Structure formats: structure tokens, C-alpha cells
Amino acid sequence: MKTLAKHTNPSSPIESIKRQMDRFFDDLTPFTLRNTNDQLLGMDIMTPDTDMMETEKEYVIAVDLPGFQKKDIEINYQDNRLIIKGTRKEETKEEKPDYLHRERYFGEFIRTVTMPTKIKEDKIKASFKDGVLTVKAPKVEVSHPKVVAIE
Template structure:
């Protein structure tokens, strides 16, 4: 059985695949990873997010494994919900030989434009088991009234 290749020792095909991934990451607005300094250290990342709607509220759920609520900030201004935070890089005394490295660290920001019909003062955020849940209640929309002609 062939021994696994160290992270730093890429085959030529793997190196080409990574280069192509990097190119598509740079041109895609929905990219999961963006290099903030040319790939040397900190990376910008976008955590996976679900947005749903009920009759009474909008719900935003964000997967943030390994973060605590102190690492995350939620704000609302001008019909925009913004969720940002930072996953710290864990430096270790001993260098490890990575076989594969996929966990991102660094800052992230996700913003969502909401309709103006929300109760901004009643927005609630909850952080449990690495998942941030934000509930944005809808305000009552005045229904149109049919007027009979006499």
C-alpha cells in the first residue's frame, strides 16, 4: 500500500487541480474561500448558511463549528442583516505534517438584504452547538381593502 503524500508534497495533477480551484475561487462571487494576503496565512471564508421564511418571520442559520458566541457579531442596519466573526488560527509549537488541510481560519462576513417589513427591535440571535440561529420577525403588512362603489 502506498504511503499518503504529505500536504506539502503535491503530485503535478493535484497541484494543477488546486491552481484551477484557486482561479475559480477568485472569479466566483459565491466562493467559499478568498485569499486575503496571497494565500500566506489568514483566509477569508464564508460559512454555510440557510435562510428560510415562515408566515411570521425570516430565519437565518449559520454553521460555525469551533467558534463561540464571543467570536461572532450580528448587526442590523438599513434593512441589512450582517453576521461576521473570526476563527483564530491555532499555532502549535511542533510542526505537523498535514496529509490534507481543509479547515479555514480568519475572518468572515455574510450580509443579507431583508424587506423593510421587519420588526428590527425584535430580532433575536441564539448560538448553540456551533450553529447561530437568527430570527427576524415580520411586521404586519397592512392588507389592501376592497372598496365597493356606490
């Protein structure tokens, strides 16, 4: 059970090791995060939850981005990598509350997904509904070897 505690920047050695291990295991998957922000340096990290599915004809990438707006998301494809960037701005008010617990993220993120095979770059489609970004990347058709008859 979670307990409420006053929000502080985690700077304990255990938190540092945990972050390093998370980054290590993130690098073992086709999903990678460019870690430009780090709590130990006084900044936050965001890694949106991402699923990648494969059908016979395409790859489908779903990214949870609650609280984001379509205009705050950018998608690029380069060197067999799908790069998803986003920014969520913090609501600003005159009065700053004294947080007891804070998990919501505000700021920028970059998510890179390495595609397992070649895709049709010009046919990539994206949609954003109910806080979920869905990117569909059609596969390039695999050419099958053709038997050539010897005359």
C-alpha cells in the same frame, strides 16, 4: 475519493477561475460574502454554510459555525441587511505540524444576508447552540388597503 497531499497555497489558474466563478454565483443569491481575504493573495476565505427559511411571521437564518464560540460572533442589522461577522483563532503550539491535508478554517469571515422584506429591527433574536447560529427576524406586518366609503 479524496487523496492526501501536502498542503500548499492553491495558485493555479484553474483554482483562480473556480474562485471567481464561486464569487459570481454567490452574488446572484441573497447571501453575499465580503471577500477581504483571498488565497491567491496569501490569505484564506471562509464562507460558512447558511440557510434562510421563511414562515408566515418571520425569517430564520441558520449559519453553521463549528469551532466558534458565542463571544467570537457579532450580528448587525443595517439598510435591510443582516451582517454576521466572526473570528476563529488557530490553536497555537510550539511545534508546527507538516500538514498532509488542511480544510479547517481559522480567521475572520463576514456574511451578509439581504432581507426580502422589511423586518422588525428591534425584535431580531439570535441563539447559538452546537455550532449553529440561528437568527430570527420577525416580519413587519403588511398593511392591507382599507376601503373608504364615499358619503
